Amino acid sequence: MKTDTLNGSLDLLVLKILSRRGALHGYAIMLAIEEVSGEMLRVEEGSLYPALHRLEQEGLLKAKWIVKENGRRARSYELTALGRKHFAAEEARWSTVTDAVRRVLKLA
Amino acid sequence: MRWFGRFLNLFRKQRIDEDWAEEMASHLAEAEERGRSVDEARQAFGNALQHRERSRDIRLLGWLDALASDAVFGWRQLRKRPAVSVAAILSLALAIGATTAAFQLIHAVLLRTMPVADPQSLYYVASTYIDREGKADYRDEFDYPTFVSYREAAADRAELLVAGMTARQEAVLTPGAEPERVYRQFVSGNLFGVFGLQPALGRLIGPNDDLKPGGHPVAVVSHEFWMRRFGGDAEVVGRTFRMAGTMWEVIGVGPKGFVGSEPGAMTDVFVPAVMNVEALNSPGWSWFRLWVRPKPGVSAEQARLIMQAVFRRRHEEGLKNFAADTPKAVVDRYMAEELVMLPAQSGVSDVQRQYRRPLWILSMLVGLVLLIACTNTGNLLTAQAAARTREMALRVSIGAGRWRLVQLVMVESLLLAGLATALGTLFAAWSAPVVVAMLQVPQNPVRLPLGADWEDWGFSVALTFFVAILFGLAPALRASGVKPMSALRGGAESHSRRRTMHVLLAMQMAFCVLVQFIAGLFVSTFDRLSNRPLGFTVERLLVADVQARKAEPRQSWEQVVDHLRGTPGVQGVAMASWPPLSGNRWTLTVRVPGIAPEARAPYALGVTPSYFDTMRIEMLGGRDFHATDVPPRLDEAKRPLPGKVIVNDAFAQIYFHGENPVGRVIAVRLSKDQASDAEIVGYVRNATYSDIREPMRPMVYLPMEDRGHVSFFVRMAGEPAGAMQLLRRTVGDVRSDLRVVQVQEQSAFVRWQVLRERLLATLSLFFAIVALALAGIGLYGVLNYAVTRQTKEIGIRTALGARPLVVMREVASGPLAMVALGLAIGLGGGVACGRMVESMLYEVKATDPSAVLGPVVVLVLVAVAAALPPALRAARIDPVDSLRAE
Numbered sequence: 001m002k003t004d005t006l007n008g009s010l011d012l013l014v015l016k017i018l019s020r021r022g023a024l025h026g027y028a029i030m031l032a033i034e035e036v037s038g039e040m041l042r043v044e045e046g047s048l049y050p051a052l053h054r055l056e057q058e059g060l061l062k063a064k065w066i067v068k069e070n071g072r073r074a075r076s077y078e079l080t081a082l083g084r085k086h087f088a089a090e091e092a093r094w095s096t097v098t099d100a101v102r103r104v105l106k107l108a
Numbered sequence: 109m110r111w112f113g114r115f116l117n118l119f120r121k122q123r124i125d126e127d128w129a130e131e132m133a134s135h136l137a138e139a140e141e142r143g144r145s146v147d148e149a150r151q152a153f154g155n156a157l158q159h160r161e162r163s164r165d166i167r168l169l170g171w172l173d174a175l176a177s178d179a180v181f182g183w184r185q186l187r188k189r190p191a192v193s194v195a196a197i198l199s200l201a202l203a204i205g206a207t208t209a210a211f212q213l214i215h216a217v218l219l220r221t222m223p224v225a226d227p228q229s230l231y232y233v234a235s236t237y238i239d240r241e242g243k244a245d246y247r248d249e250f251d252y253p254t255f256v257s258y259r260e261a262a263a264d265r266a267e268l269l270v271a272g273m274t275a276r277q278e279a280v281l282t283p284g285a286e287p288e289r290v291y292r293q294f295v296s297g298n299l300f301g302v303f304g305l306q307p308a309l310g311r312l313i314g315p316n317d318d319l320k321p322g323g324h325p326v327a328v329v330s331h332e333f334w335m336r337r338f339g340g341d342a343e344v345v346g347r348t349f350r351m352a353g354t355m356w357e358v359i360g361v362g363p364k365g366f367v368g369s370e371p372g373a374m375t376d377v378f379v380p381a382v383m384n385v386e387a388l389n390s391p392g393w394s395w396f397r398l399w400v401r402p403k404p405g406v407s408a409e410q411a412r413l414i415m416q417a418v419f420r421r422r423h424e425e426g427l428k429n430f431a432a433d434t435p436k437a438v439v440d441r442y443m444a445e446e447l448v449m450l451p452a453q454s455g456v457s458d459v460q461r462q463y464r465r466p467l468w469i470l471s472m473l474v475g476l477v478l479l480i481a482c483t484n485t486g487n488l489l490t491a492q493a494a495a496r497t498r499e500m501a502l503r504v505s506i507g508a509g510r511w512r513l514v515q516l517v518m519v520e521s522l523l524l525a526g527l528a529t530a531l532g533t534l535f536a537a538w539s540a541p542v543v544v545a546m547l548q549v550p551q552n553p554v555r556l557p558l559g560a561d562w563e564d565w566g567f568s569v570a571l572t573f574f575v576a577i578l579f580g581l582a583p584a585l586r587a588s589g590v591k592p593m594s595a596l597r598g599g600a601e602s603h604s605r606r607r608t609m610h611v612l613l614a615m616q617m618a619f620c621v622l623v624q625f626i627a628g629l630f631v632s633t634f635d636r637l638s639n640r641p642l643g644f645t646v647e648r649l650l651v652a653d654v655q656a657r658k659a660e661p662r663q664s665w666e667q668v669v670d671h672l673r674g675t676p677g678v679q680g681v682a683m684a685s686w687p688p689l690s691g692n693r694w695t696l697t698v699r700v701p702g703i704a705p706e707a708r709a710p711y712a713l714g715v716t717p718s719y720f721d722t723m724r725i726e727m728l729g730g731r732d733f734h735a736t737d738v739p740p741r742l743d744e745a746k747r748p749l750p751g752k753v754i755v756n757d758a759f760a761q762i763y764f765h766g767e768n769p770v771g772r773v774i775a776v777r778l779s780k781d782q783a784s785d786a787e788i789v790g791y792v793r794n795a796t797y798s799d800i801r802e803p804m805r806p807m808v809y810l811p812m813e814d815r816g817h818v819s820f821f822v823r824m825a826g827e828p829a830g831a832m833q834l835l836r837r838t839v840g841d842v843r844s845d846l847r848v849v850q851v852q853e854q855s856a857f858v859r860w861q862v863l864r865e866r867l868l869a870t871l872s873l874f875f876a877i878v879a880l881a882l883a884g885i886g887l888y889g890v891l892n893y894a895v896t897r898q899t900k901e902i903g904i905r906t907a908l909g910a911r912p913l914v915v916m917r918e919v920a921s922g923p924l925a926m927v928a929l930g931l932a933i934g935l936g937g938g939v940a941c942g943r944m945v946e947s948m949l950y951e952v953k954a955t956d957p958s959a960v961l962g963p964v965v966v967l968v969l970v971a972v973a974a975a976l977p978p979a980l981r982a983a984r985i986d987p988v989d990s991l992r993a994e
Contacts, residue, residue: 025134026131026134026135027135027138027139030135044152044153044154044159045135045139045154046132046135046155046159047162049128049163050159050162050163050166053163053166054166057166057167070141072137072138073130074131074134075127075130075131075134
């Protein structure tokens, strides 16, 4: 798979996870990704952060510093209204595309 | 907004980095908590630096960050070599300043769109004609009866407007105060409406203010005048003031930015056209321009044809008044005239008409100077880049992209250009008004709003980028093309660099020669015109323009002349209808028995006895007029009566084959069918008449008739300037009812005749000097650089026994060959451009050997002067020192 598609799917995954589970910090998001996609989308853990920062810069996420139970600070991300809307649109687009691909594969 | 957020991040760089570090630490800590080892966690995290860079790029608008650091770096580079930077900035600033000033002038005079509704559909009307020299020209001034006839014909298909010539008037704005000068424009009642203008205060002149001749003494003051003279006082509406013998009521203030329809003039007071009562029924009294706005659905051509039909009909009627023996050429010329409609979106004025070409020519020269300055800076930077090859190579080898290097150099160029533009704008702000002052005749100063628009600022910004690209791009691309290996090894100087510099040098020389060439043409034009023999002596000659209440016989004017003669310091006094070179013309149709009528009628002027003596026009034969001489004329019963005339040499040449014409009788036509006999009593040398550029034409002097307006000529024994007041007082003493409108030296008329030539000569000379200085510096720079780069080589050659002269030749031959090439190209271009400026020249041709020789000599001298110091330095290189230095 090409990187940009992968990036696209990573974005989508992040948005999906956050839309389901509300606010999460970086490590929790990474765990969730692992849980959902197994090894398939496993990338360097660090590359999650530029992606999060980009989504934040684009106004799809907002972030704030929280204090975890153990007293450590962590940066927690959640969807903005714009992010929610964007996600809905993206989800719809992806399912159309994947449907089409599935049909093509069946036909062949 | 998001972009702005990233921009702000630039200033929060440190916080962002700290945030990142903490977020990563938090991630790793959690990984450890969940049972991974430190190493394992770090490995899983991946390349932390890379992730941080990516993240930071996202947040920081990466290139902007780089740009800022490039700017800081560029600034340091500029400061590291102050002499070069200052030289580059100053020469660029001069060129950019001149360019900016030229643009501001052209914009203000020729290009600025009028602040009115739908300016693209506005036109003005002109009638074409063939002038006495056989050149096509047009008139764009109309009389009121003509306007009325066109307006009736166009009725519902086009709006016709009267836009009067802006004229200076005396007005008493506050009761009892001294009269002030205001600029007044007559406008038709529909003008403000058709222009779609709204008053800033009160109301504007409307159709109902333009109905009854003399019945609407109302005025609208311009916004600019309102602010300047009344300080923006709202009470101005309803005020009355006196102007030209009428009390006017101010009914409103015009919209901001609207100062009339004539670029170069600014109207203070607008008044209804019907208030110009005497002119309304006077055919042939032209006092306004006729503007047209076709109604929706009517094309400009349709509107033109409507008026053209009327024009044609009136012309055919006019033809009936031609004498039966009128030469066919005159009739053909007359019937070939037609009406045209010209776009008026940028206004219409005499200033535009007179200075359109000169301004474009000057802007071309300015453009050349700008190119020279750019090539100069380009060469400096190229030489500079040579010194920085190692730095660039180092940057490439540690991973800087090529594009990044281009950006680095371009930012530096932009800094240079930006500083130069800032300085240049100051220069323009100073110089543009100086040039405007050179355009004007004292009675009618040119008034221009300069450099106020966004277009002017936009031009400056665009110019900065343009200039930076022009001189910076080549060095930038060169820098990016650096080959790290050879450069770091201290490899040989690249030949392509030297080639670039040589090409730039040749270009620079070509531009420079072109500027010298054109400047030479204008300077010699100005020189020839101002030294042209006038046929009379202008020194110590005063001209007083005197107005009586009504036309008076010559005898009553002579009283004043007699009185003036008795004034101390006065050598001679005479009168004429108007002064020579004042632009007035009068032609007389004459018939000489046995000679076919000329298509070009001779000029005529009414004078009094001793006119020739006072003017120092030599009598070639016969006698001066006597007080009793009368011109050929019609008596009360319209019967022709004979008279006396004096003719000039050119007249004798054309009509009498150069024989002495004294005693001969010619017929002077006084109306369509009537002619009087005129005896030639005298014969004088040629003198210029109306236009200093015109060759000497046949001319007839007649005894001056009854006039209400006369010019007095007073030849003083000493300095005339102080005598002006005396002259005014003396006239007032003799006849208190006479008004001295103006007293001038006759030399002023000569000066005003060559105003345009003086402007072109002065400015082009200035640009020529600047261009020469820049080109000299450029050549010196290139040679100096060549010597520096080749020090070692020259040292070896000298050590091997090369003689100094040979060394000098080796060093200088390349660049000097480029100078020669540039010279040839520039001259070729000059001769080609000569055509374009031909109409601005007088007795000078682009192909004259002297025109070609001048620039060559000047440039060769400058080239030698610039090349000598580096060449001498090369010859004096000591082999031992040069080899030790490496």
